[in-house]
Amino acid sequence: MPFGLTNAPATFQRLMDLVLGGLKWSCALVYLDDIIVYSPTFSSHLQHLESVLQQIQENGLTLHLSKCQFCKTKLRYLGHVVSQTGIEPDPEKIRAVRDYPVPTRFKEVRTFLGLTSYYRRFIKNYATIAEPLISLTRNSDNKPFQWTSLCQQAFDHLRHLLIEAPIIAYPQFDKTFILQLDASDFGLSAILAQKLVDDDGVQREHVIGYASRTLTSSERKFSPTERECLAIVYGCSHFRPYLEGVRFTILTDHKAHKWLHQTKDHNSRLARWAMQIAAYDVDVQHRSGADNTNCDALSCAPIDDLSISNDSTVVQESSSSSTVVDPGYLLVLDYFYHCSLPSSQFPIPISLHRTTNSSSPTSSHSIFCANIHFGDNIQLYEDIRNAQWNDAELRPLINYLQTQQLPDDTESPKFHKRVSCHRLVDGALYRVLHSSQSNVEDNSSTAICSTTRLFRSHEQLRLVIPKSKIFDLLSLAHDHPTAAHLGHRKTLYRLSSRFYWSHMRHDVEAYVRACELCQKFKASNKKPDGLMRPIVENEP
16 A cells, blocks of 8 residues: 555554454454564464464565564553553653753653543543643744643642553443542543452552543533533543443542533523433533542642733843844744754844833834844844945945035946935935835734844835845745745845845845755646647648
8 A cells, every 4th residue: 555645544543444344342443554463371362363464474465574573461552552451651751751851842741641641541630730731732823832830830840740650440331430520720630430349358449540631711611510421421421331221330529410411591502412412321420529539639730821921022032133033933933943954054043032012113223123142143234334335336425425425437327316216224225216105014922033134114114135145035935934935026026125135036036946955845827738649740
């Protein structure tokens, strides 16, 4: 089967289901290419192995001997360790959690939550413990990354719990299931358990699985009784494959189920919940909070919401040479700054922080630019300004704007026309563009970056680029990771909003058209060639 097809896993799983046929759930289970054969005794296990191998052989499939394990009482399967006593997390996977570094950006937090969530059924009150990390990742596009002490505590707690995760017992469907429920101001908790007889002959309560989730903003407004009813609905829905069609016991420290059936005035939400619960054969037993400590820990855990102001706050110190940049720029830089690409090939600006700009910035000149550091000590703005002074075409303009003296070999009318379109600001030459819009909107939330980036104020000025720096600027605007190899129109817009040089459109189109990476990986908009047809001559 070819790799990469969207429906390949489903097709292969269907094939394996057909190959094993009636052996599934009798003595074997299969997930894609992972087959597990289970038996109560060694003699029956040999018979089951023979049946499975015979089915594989008859269907023309082969096995790799080095990847097979036979007659094991304990083995790793799909990220878990399976034994006769139950299921536990794979120590190899847990080692990855134990050695996981402290996250420094939103994507790393989500990755860690995904890793721990895979084993959440081994962790009681997982949603409660992970609440600070979950809150941190909400609306991450509109706030800076702030790793608080609550986040660190949740991070360390999850790592510790996974390292010492308990063994989850196998369900026995001839025994009564016990569903223990609880709700707090910010989360729901459900524990499925059974009373089983251990090897010493003593009957003890064994956990079949944990389930928990955080409440949404609207669910947090529910009354305590409504939240307890929601916990019953959630627990029954989550463990439905175990509970549907059998009688089970619900233990709760609130008389929500009794209230739900006795109250006469149901709103639409409560009516839906009552109908869902009515589909189960439930024996509800009230248990006081003192005896419901395993679930009630969810309600008692003092976890505050992670509150982050909408106003941008400082997250890192910036250099003294920094000034205003677009806050959206930081969202892109945050990703590439932490990626593993070589810095020599993809240099990333450093020393970033956010600030709140309540009024228009003021300076000795009417445009704002910042020093952009790509690499270590390269300053694009300074390089462009120095290159302007060394450019033979721009030097006369700069000298005149500085000294008001015309060059001897310059045609006066033509030169004055050029001078009228330029201005000298802090030793750098800018092109004056006339626009009907005299005021530029100020963004109340701005960002600061120790890099060179040009911004407009009430005057439409563009930094003039000498010929020696055109190629470098084109490479920066098109090839840089934050540029994303955009097309010539977007690249031209990005450059023309900040810089100016003659024949800019032609240079941008030629550079983008000659980009090697774009030619290799971008889809062509050219229509496919038609079919070849023979040329028929009608006349000799």
